[in-house]
Amino acid sequence: MSKLRKHFTAAGAILAISLTPAHAQTLLLHFPMESPDNGDAKLHTTDGGTATGIPGKYGKAIQFDGKALLAMPFTLDHAQYPQVTVTAWIKQPKDARGTRHIVSTGADAGYRLIFNGSLAVRAGPRGVSFSGPRPPHDEWVFVAGVVDMAEGWARIHIAEGVSTMSGLDTTTTSPRVYPDPDNPDAEKQAYLFIGGKSHDVFGATRRPLAIDDVRIYAGALSEDQVAAIRDGGAMIGETEKNSEVDIASLPGDQYESEELPGDQYDSQPLPDDRYKFEAKTSEARSVGAMPNEIEDPDFRTPGIAPDLDEGSERPVGQVPDEINNPEIGQLPTGAPKPQYDSPEAAEAAARQREEAAREREEATARDQQQALEANGKPRPVGEPKFSGLSGYEGATTGMVDLKTDFLHRIEWWERGDRPCRIVLNGEANWGCGEPESLSKSVGLYPYPDQAAVGSIEVCSSFNSNRRLKGIRIRGDRINADGSTVYWPNVQTEALNNCKEWHNPVLCPSDTLATGMIVHYNESGIMDSREIVGLQLVCRAIGVD
Incomplete structure (x- = not known):
């Protein structure tokens, strides 16, 4: 067998080899x-x-x-x-x-x-x-x-x-x-x-x-x-x-394109995420073991998120910065594709997979809810902390805060193309009153009572008024013991004139969102407000 005898002495010294199918x-x-x-x-x-x-x-x-x-x-x-x-x-x-x-x-x-x-x-x-x-x-x-x-x-x-x-x-x-x-x-x-x-x-x-x-x-x-x-x-x-060693062929260098070497996946979808x-x-x-003896990922607390300097915009929790919606699929890939006798049979199989996926999600939600009821529901505790600002700084600010519940759903309303009202979890209101002409909302589904927003991004209009035209949120699943695990559930809603997405901002370490600070400018037309930026109000997690 051949040997490589080249020494690498500098930080950037490299070995570069051209690829062939036999050296995949x-x-x-x-x-x-x-x-x-x-x-x-x-x-x-x-x-x-x-x-x-x-x-x-x-x-x-x-x-x-x-x-x-x-x-x-x-x-x-x-x-x-x-x-x-x-x-x-x-x-x-x-x-x-x-x-x-x-x-x-x-x-x-x-x-x-x-x-x-x-x-x-x-x-x-x-x-x-x-x-x-x-x-x-x-x-x-x-x-x-x-x-x-x-x-x-x-x-x-x-x-x-x-x-x-x-x-x-x-x-x-x-x-x-x-x-x-x-x-x-x-x-x-x-x-x-x-x-x-x-x-x-x-x-x-x-x-x-x-x-x-x-x-x-x-x-x-x-x-x-x-x-x-x-x-x-x-x-x-x-x-x-x-030290100098013989070069041996790596196992799995050659394999069919439909199959992955070395048990890289299970044939059934894994529970949770x-x-x-x-x-x-x-x-x-x-x-601890999950159903089918598949172990759960190592749970983390929100504490891994960095402390925020005032007005900073940074990556979200464990997720790399500038991430867009991952749109994670529902089925594992890499397995040999199934064959069906007819398009109708393929459609029936697809419906069965979707139904099975729904049943798994419902079973997971039931188990989580039972654990919450048995161990006490995690709740916000302590004094509020604040994320950086996503969007633009307004001439005036207002705060809407659930205080005793974590944030999982955000709704915003417009009057005459001017975003002027924020509603949190369907109950806490800030801003203008009726008559509004348009509303949009984002929420962490299908587990709204077991998840909380950890980061937010704002999209602004393309012109100089910088109005809020879109919101993207990410969150963590909250476990019965108050620990959390990153949940790749990114929710985005935007209007057609959404043109500028700002960097995501996140809650400080050991906290998740309970409310918002709303940045807005006053508009003389229709005596309305124009929301231009958002910050998260965040609190630590406690267990009753």
Whole structure:
């Protein structure tokens, strides 16, 4: 067998291999992270940012302060690489919060492996993303993100824990291109970023994250293959991170397009949010068995969300920033497609699947409601806290707050094309009275009593009046013990003249929404108000 004898000594030194069908799972790039000072990946900073060499998992590593990143021209396009695996070792300080990008191709399409209290993976412009459990602090932890945009599934590895999701929207476009900061007149090109999101959005955090031994594969590595990298036995070739070894063929390099290698999915839809989670090292990561002996994902509290500075706009909870509606499908993908005798038979089978899905959702809701009734219903407690502003600052503000209930539904009304009234959960009112001419609403369904809004985005009209014309919300499912789990249920409602979506804002750590601060301007016409921006009023979760 052949051997690789090339040494990788610089942060950006890479191994690049052309792909053939026989090498569908091939190491594209390897960043040993020995030094930020040289190599094909170049260090870029903003506002005095630093990337510091520190003792790593293997040899040295680089600690990024949120204002520095490594950038290398490279096009990681899903059209060319529909399957991608990224592995790395990370270390976060004890007080770490905020979003840190381990590997990113920037905004829109492409790939991002993000650390945000939990680990998240994002691929494609429409927000194909989900999050795993929280890695421990103050120690080196192995992480990996595997995405198959052809078959519509993704997998997250944290230490020896594995979390998988199938049925993902596979819509994608080409990655965004960026100018060279050192040569603005040069033609824009696609980049690969380490330690930050992109040249124009570095890190969205004031706290550091250390990164070591980053590897990028063109292929969806199996769980065993990822474990081999974690345990130091992967066949990468001789580098300063691992001794010289023989290169062996990866299992699962060749397979039929209708089938995935290595049990990447179950043949039946998974309960809850179609997550499958295995905790192989720590009982603390396993909450308990679900029906059919499928384990629930590691529940998190809203505490992983970063504290907000006044007026800031930031990513939402565990979800990567600038995410659009993921439109997660109802059936797992990648399985062989069933064959039917006639179109009528196919339609009947589809109806049966939909009915089965409804029955599963209803059963889950019943179980959750029984647990709430048995253990006491989680409720808002403590003094209110506030998110940043999505939309525009108004000349005047007003507050509407449920106080004793979490927010799960928002309705807004217009009078003469002027948004002037907000209704929360169908009961709490703010703004103008009748006669309104038009209303829109968004809500977290089908579990309104077991979910709460954690983030909001506002869409504004295209002209100078900046009126509210659309709302998008995301939320968390609330468990009977007061803990929460991210719920990929994104709800959006907008009018035709919605033209400008603002960045999402989220509740501060350990809180979910109970109300809103409404930013508005007075309109002399029809003695009305015009809503131009919204902030969330948020409270902590307690259990009776």
